[in-house]
Amino acid sequence: MTIIAKDYSIWNEIYQAVLNDDFTTIEFYWTNWLSQKPYDFSIIVGFYKKRGIIASYSRYQPLRDIITENLFEVVQKTINKKYGYNDINLIPVEKGFLKFNERVYAFVCSPVLDNKDLNKPVIGALFLAREIKEFVSLIQPFVVNKAYFQPKGILSHTNKLVRNELVIYDTNNNFLGSIVVDHDEKPLVMIKRRFEKLLLIIFILLTHLTLFISFASGVYLTRKILKLEEYAIKLFSTINGKATVPKPAIKREGKFENVEVILTYFSNEIKNRISILQKQDELLRELFEKEKRNFEGAIKLLISLIEMKDPYTKGHAERVMKYSKEIGQKLVNQKGYNINLFDLEIAAYLHDIGKIVVPENILNKRGKLTDEEYSIVKRHSLDGYNILSNIEYFDSIKEIVLYHHENIDGSGYPLGIKGDKIPIESKIIAIADVFDALSTDRPYRKAFSEEEALKIMKEDVGKKFDPEIFEAFLEVLEEEKKFKC
Known part of the structure; x- marks a missing residue:
């Protein structure tokens, strides 16, 4: 919009037409030309520097609805600026958003200058505006999915992973609404779901493995201890001739060595259990490193998606x-x-x-x-x-x-x-x-x-x-x- 506004206002032929009140030329280049395809501007208003409106066009609303104090403020800012540029591209313009009654427009306002001599004084201004929905349609080719305008007072209830909102205000900083861009989230959703599913499976497997090892070890050791107790009680009972556990101080030659054998065996069993647990710990560490590599692979996949585009x-x-x-x-x-x-x-x-x-x-x-x-x-x-x-x-x-x-x-x-x-x-x-x-x-x-x-x-x-x-x-x-x- 900025380029078009400059092209049709900073031009020697337009400058002379405004200077000489040549309404035929102004009407042709401004009102008729810019209201047609491919430009399709919704509002076109040309202004003299001191005498008011030169030409006008409004597609959706009568001219009286858009000639507001806000519009004149924009035009005055454009006309009263000092321009000392040698390059047309560097000449600043006023741009932003305005609301006329219930319609919101994106606008640009450019000074009328002579492109053959940019030092000549400003003699007017060209105000161009496009209705917000038409303006948003220009953004559509740059986004994957959907772009739309969400007016003030309308709440959004969509849950999106990627959803950009550009909040827009008018020239007096009044909130007008948001330009919303939704993106195609299927690849991201798929990655997210697979990643979450993978982590859940790993967690369940590790939990069950830990519980199984704990249970199996507990059962095994309990049985060994009970057998050792039974054997020791039986052994000491036989030695003493009683059914109670004898004191360790009571010894009978050739018999007490069996207790030492049992205790040595029990000690070896504990060492074996510790060895098994250490091996299981190593297995868990290997699983952790494997999942860490999977995690890093998922990250590299995301980066490769960017590198494929760029x-x-x-x-x-x-x-x-x-x-x-x-x-x-x-x-x-x-x-x-x-x-x-x-x-x-x-x-x-x-x-x-x-x-x-x-x-x-x-x-x-x-x-x-x-x-x-x-x-x-x-x-x-x-x-x-x-x-x-x-x-x-x-x-x-x-x-x-x-x-x-x-x-x-x-x-x-x-x-x-x-x-x-x-x-x-x-x-x-x-x-x-x-x-x-x-x-x-x-x-x-x-x-x-x-x-x-x-x-x-x-x-x-x-x-x-x-x-x-x-x-x-x-x-x-x-x-x-x-x-x-």
């Missing part, structure tokens, strides 16, 4: 995990930081899991991303948090993934938090992530050398990156160089 990042998650783990280990050993290295390793491995829902044509775009495309990419940390939030086993790492694009000066996303509010693990992953991104090929550029990448990153130390963590990272790189030599 081949330029192949191996990126593994390298970020490696750097993050080494930085975390150094901070624990040298600085005494309290860091769960296992959680850090898994979070680093899954930090880009949210890119599963980013369209491939955006991930692999060779040129510069538009503002709308970049906003979709920036949501991947929140998407990752939403995915992990629905799997209980990832409760300890979901916030690490959520904040790995936050900067210590508060300029990051998605929440703009800063300083100590950012988890230490997220700060570590941020440094490893940026370094690997700079030092590897991307669709839109070749890789920087290590020296060039570090030079770029050093300029952001204290802004994006924690100085102490960055220092530890440099030590990791230095040690890596020495090892290679």
